[in-house]
Amino acid sequence: MVRCLAQKKPVVKGTVQxxxxxxxxxxxxxxxxxxxxxxxxxxxxxxxNAGGKRYPVVYFLHGYTDNDAKVYGFEKHWMSLxxxxxxxxSQNPGSGMIFVTPDAYTLFQGSMxxxxxxxxxxxxxxxxxxxxxxxxxYRTIARKEGRGICxxxxxxxxxxxxxxxxxxxxxxxxxxxxxxxxxxxxSADGLRxxxxxxxxxxxxxxxxQADFFTKALFASAAAWSPNPENPPFYLxxxxxxxxxxxxxxxxxxxNRPLNDLDQYIYNIRKLKSIGFxxxxxxxxxxxxxxxxxxxxxxxxxxxxxxxxxxxxxxxxGQRIGDKMLQFFSRSLLSDGAAKQIRK
Numbered sequence: 001m002v003r004c005l006a007q008k009k010p011v012v013k014g015t016v017q018x019x020x021x022x023x024x025x026x027x028x029x030x031x032x033x034x035x036x037x038x039x040x041x042x043x044x045x046x047x048x049n050a051g052g053k054r055y056p057v058v059y060f061l062h063g064y065t066d067n068d069a070k071v072y073g074f075e076k077h078w079m080s081l082x083x084x085x086x087x088x089x090s091q092n093p094g095s096g097m098i099f100v101t102p103d104a105y106t107l108f109q110g111s112m113x114x115x116x117x118x119x120x121x122x123x124x125x126x127x128x129x130x131x132x133x134x135x136x137x138y139r140t141i142a143r144k145e146g147r148g149i150c151x152x153x154x155x156x157x158x159x160x161x162x163x164x165x166x167x168x169x170x171x172x173x174x175x176x177x178x179x180x181x182x183x184x185x186x187s188a189d190g191l192r193x194x195x196x197x198x199x200x201x202x203x204x205x206x207x208x209q210a211d212f213f214t215k216a217l218f219a220s221a222a223a224w225s226p227n228p229e230n231p232p233f234y235l236x237x238x239x240x241x242x243x244x245x246x247x248x249x250x251x252x253x254x255n256r257p258l259n260d261l262d263q264y265i266y267n268i269r270k271l272k273s274i275g276f277x278x279x280x281x282x283x284x285x286x287x288x289x290x291x292x293x294x295x296x297x298x299x300x301x302x303x304x305x306x307x308x309x310x311x312x313x314x315x316x317g318q319r320i321g322d323k324m325l326q327f328f329s330r331s332l333l334s335d336g337a338a339k340q341i342r343k
Contacts, residue, residue, distance in 0.1 A: 177312055225251045
């Protein structure tokens with residue numbers, strides 16, 4: 001008996017562009033970061049030959065210490081998003097989407113996608129200026145039903161933060177191992193040594209020599225506890241001169257999505273779809289999305305949720321190709337459906 005094995009379709013590559021956008025909303029930030037921001041754009045195979053066809057757009061927010069160039073293969077990285085998209089879309093012809101990722105790398109190695117005088121108005125830049133630019137320069141389905149937002153780690157945090165505040169801009173939200181959703185499970189005293197290391201840093205050069213978690217504290221402070229009267233960093237840390245600053249920790253807690261989820265429930269209900277996942281080895285983040293799952297279920301909000309076998313990064317590419325793209329294919333308006341609505 002001859003057994004016929006199904007063959008995978010050949011991979012057809014999309015086009016990747018790296019563009020630069022000037023943001024009025026990022027001008028004048030106290031960190032001195034440029035308001036001219038790069039953004040990488042993935043156009044699916046056939047985009048240039050598709051006439052007037054319009055595509056849904058997914059805004060993919062990168063993680064802390066990353067940038068758009070790493071995620072899109074212009075620089076060496078642990079994942080190439082275009083390669084993942086090429087493979088997935090080649091297996092499902094007609095399912096292509098535009099992907100857009102702004103470069104949110106800052107002086108503190110990440111913006112936390114938050115509005116701050118220290119780092120700039122990142123939430124508003126993405127939800128207004130970036131979306132407007134992409135809609136005016138590419139053949140998009142320029143309505144909320146054709147837009148999704150997602151991200152990994154810091155980007156997952158940003159996707160939820162921006163998505164729940166802008167349900168009239170985005171209709172679907174997906175979080176890949178989102179960081180920073182809730183307050184630290186440890187006590188302030190348990191964080192003391194880490195906070196003291198940050199408190200000992202007095203110059204930008206010293207910051208650049210610090211460890212990952214100390215740098216992340218500075219990025220969090222720049223986003224959530226900015227202080228225009230406190231140079232050279234223009235931020236307040238949770239420790240000052242060796243003493244804990246409870247009021248700063250309260251500001252940070254106010255920026256944790258699980259702490260203010262109740263206030264955004266009506267907005268979240270306006271979203272067509274919300275989904276999130278994390279690896280079981282990524283314990284703190286896995287626990288936080290279990291809480292998010294329970295909170296949304298308590299409010300009767302349908303959502304996609306999964307804890308899988310993995311850590312913080314080792315299966316992200318696979319999750320994007322196998323799970324996230326299916327989520328957006330189901331959730332976002334297609335060109336055909338958009339034409340029917342216009343009729």
